[in-house]
Amino acid sequence: MKKRILLLSDIHGNFPALQAIDRTVDAASFDHVVNCGDALVYAPFVNETLSWLRRHRALSILGNTDRKVADILHGKPLKKPRKEEKRIMYTSAAQALDEEGRRQLLALGEKAVLNVAETGDGDIPTLLLFHGSPADPDEFLFADTADSRFTELAALVNCRAVAVGHSHSPFHKVIGGIHFINPGSAGRMFDGDPRASCAIIEVSREDIAVRHLRVAYDIEAVARELARQELPEIYATMFRQGRKLN
Numbered sequence: 081m082k083k084r085i086l087l088l089s090d091i092h093g094n095f096p097a098l099q100a101i102d103r104t105v106d107a108a109s110f111d112h113v114v115n116c117g118d119a120l121v122y123a124p125f126v127n128e129t130l131s132w133l134r135r136h137r138a139l140s141i142l143g144n145t146d147r148k149v150a151d152i153l154h155g156k157p158l159k160k161p162r163k164e165e166k167r168i169m170y171t172s173a174a175q176a177l178d179e180e181g182r183r184q185l186l187a188l189g190e191k192a193v194l195n196v197a198e199t200g201d202g203d204i205p206t207l208l209l210f211h212g213s214p215a216d217p218d219e220f221l222f223a224d225t226a227d228s229r230f231t232e233l234a235a236l237v238n239c240r241a242v243a244v245g246h247s248h249s250p251f252h253k254v255i256g257g258i259h260f261i262n263p264g265s266a267g268r269m270f271d272g273d274p275r276a277s278c279a280i281i282e283v284s285r286e287d288i289a290v291r292h293l294r295v296a297y298d299i300e301a302v303a304r305e306l307a308r309q310e311l312p313e314i315y316a317t318m319f320r321q322g323r324k325l326n
Contacts, residue, residue, distance in 0.1 A: 085281040089116035089245025094267025095125030097276035100297035116245035117143025117211035165312040223251035230255035274322030
């Protein structure tokens with residue numbers, strides 16, 4: 081029996097991008113929706129994004145931007161980033177959160193386990209979720225990261241597949257018998273293609289198949305809301321270009 085997983089990461093508060101993915105693939109038709117972190121910061125739709133994840137019963141973890149917002153909610157000083165144009169994006173996200181969103185964010189951990197028992201994965205988990213890597217939540221893994229590093233990471237886990245985010249770099253590798261999957265960024269790609277990125281995973285007893293998708297969305301809706309909230313204009317430019325400029 082095949083089970084379908086919609087894999088997301090690095091939404092970064094970009095609800096129009098999330099809506100476009102949903103319209104394209106129909107998130108409700110999947111057996112599981114999973115999110116590898118960084119749901120918040122940089123696009124200004126924090127509550128809409130978290131509400132969507134709740135409605136779809138997404139299995140989510142903290143990313144580095146989420147963690148900083150959680151620190152602000154706990155009253156901790158924001159030591160990094162030092163650039164004011166970045167700091168305002170964190171503080172504005174924390175201030176905008178409604179009570180449900182606050183509770184949702186503060187309940188998240190830095191890793192999660194998904195076991196799709198119907199596919200025969202009784203002894204080992206189907207999927208382990210990390211933001212950066214199994215070794216470090218802030219590690220960047222890319223499509224061109226050396227296979228030797230993936231071999232080291234494969235030795236740290238016991239599962240069929242590992243899902244990661246953080247690098248905004250889509251890839252699928254099978255190293256040491258383990259599938260390593262990054263869906264790219266659902267809300268903020270850096271490769272010059274501004275379209276949202278996600279991955280569809282089909283799991284059966286025999287195999288794991290992965291398909292990456294890029295989806296166009298209403299970037300100007302994000303730009304208009306950034307302007308309405310008087311947030312730094314450079315972020316609208318980054319969303320339009322699909323690049324990291326600061």
